[in-house]
Amino acid sequence: MIVAFSITRWAWAKSREYVADAVRVVRDSGLPNRTDAMFTSVEGEWDEVMDVVRRAVDAVAAGPRVSLVLKADIRPGVTDGLDSKVATLERHLQADQGLARAGLTGLA
Secondary structure, eight states, X not given: OEEEEEEEESOOTTHHHXXXXXXXXXXXXXXXXXXXXXXXXXXXXXXXXXXXXXXHHHHHTTSSOEEEEEEEEOOTTOOOHXXXXXXXXXHHHHHHHHHHHTTOTTOO
């Protein structure tokens, strides 16, 4: 499964420091992960991924309130989804570009 999540601590002072603490938990987990401007994604089995999310929340939860946004792609038996999903998309985009160069777009 892949889980994309973001954590917000409702005390804005030093918020980047707390985000860094949460990302550090994910990176130290040893699970495949990726961080971008909006979310941190982590891949693994249900229990291990949810444990990482819980520990990341705990790392931020020093304040009176924490918000967690979580999105999950639950596909038992699928591994390397963080990379393979993007690779599949890139292949489709390249195929579309090849069709456009050949003047074959919009044909039914």
